[in-house]
Amino acid sequence: MTVDGGALLFNDEKIFLRQRQQLTTTARGLVRAYNFMGYQAVGIARQDLGGGLDFLREIQKESDFPWLSANLVGKKDHKPIFSPGVVIEQGRLKIALLGLTGDGADTLFTAKDNAVILPWPQVLADLLPGFAAQADFVILLSNLPFDQNKKIATLFPQIHLIIQAGVATANIAPQLINNTLITQTEKQGKHIGLLKANWNREMKKWDTEPNKELLGLKKELDKLTWQLARYRKKGDPEEVFKDKANTLAAYHQMLRQEEALRQAIAGLSHNPTIEAKSNEEPSTYQGRFLAMEKEVPDHPEVLAIVNATTKEANAINKNIFASQDEATPPPYLGSATCLPCHEKQGKKWQKSKHARAYETLIAKNQQFNPQCIPCHITVDPELADIGKAELKKELLMVSCESCHGSGAGHVQSPQDNKLTMPDETICHNCHTPDHDDDFKFKRDLDFLQCGS
């Protein structure tokens, strides 16, 4: 099954009015992609309320999956505004899913919303028994921080898995607290979590004492399998090493070890064929994080949704720029003014990616995205509000003044207005871990090669 803990639609629980059209467009694109991928439930995190309660109601209508929150309720009647939870059949197991939105909701709703977020203890005490009675396995999609989820795990052992969302940034491998696993994936969709469980629906207990001897043997077998694969890399070892008696003898020895290990593992395993659990055995699990590397192939239909959404959002931003009045022109001159005097540095810079920084936005249909532009043109990257005036042709690149500051005074009187020689700090304005997790100042300065 496939679920999402939440914090899907927006990064923040409040979005700026100017960005609203773009961000709601991309949020709708995400929902289309999730519909296509067959998501079965998504939790409502505070961030998902960034477009307002009415927007989330619209999104629910467009979603093929339920948005879950047990504690997002009407202010007066305390009835859930969205589904508090669902029960889904997976094979022969019935899985209950519930959602909890992070509390402290005073700033989230307007008076018209007439909504409130209730504290979790009472909500879970009221709802959980009903869901637990219908299901073999209970999952909570939680927008609460880890310490709160630990308390939930301590108080409500009927919950078997908590998927945390919107409160931390790194992968958290499944941690067993009482009878509940708590886990979450890293932000930005860099990983997908995969929990494989061998669930005993009668006992409903995680195994708290995994067999250490068995784990050790499996580790040894993994190592041996890897070594054997190396022997087989160039073909059948019996052929490849037929003239190397010692090597072949070592290979045969490893084969015997492999067989012995397999037998030992089979002997120790309660459940060597990974069949369904018997009534007396606690349940086991394996957790993995699957890295979404670039090598993982795109699905053409999802890619089409991505491209259509990006194009639509870019067109919205283009219209916003077009409707603006010309503001005060920026104090930047562009590289053409610098190059006649700084020819050597200019020639090196022209070969760098900085010189083509805006072209990369065009290639990705992001050239009007105000959230991308500051790091792709010659402008103060701290500038909060990029406008039409900044999109002048001579500034559509990351050029000399991006790092050295405005050359307006320098070009009038170079000796009196020497420009700053930037240090690493300025690079980190744009090369943040979120945008460029492989940035290394010394190495990458060589690529820039402007000699600064």
Added chain:
Amino acid sequence: MRRAVIIMLMTWAQFFGFWPAHLAQAETGQLSIFYSNDVRGETEPCG
């Protein structure tokens, strides 16, 4: 600086590399749960 807020659809498109595993599941007491959270963020899709 104001950082970019970007959808991670490009990354999500890659998700399908694992899809067949999702379909083959749970005939016995076995359960495979793919899960995600916080998929939005500030990262490379700008360019």
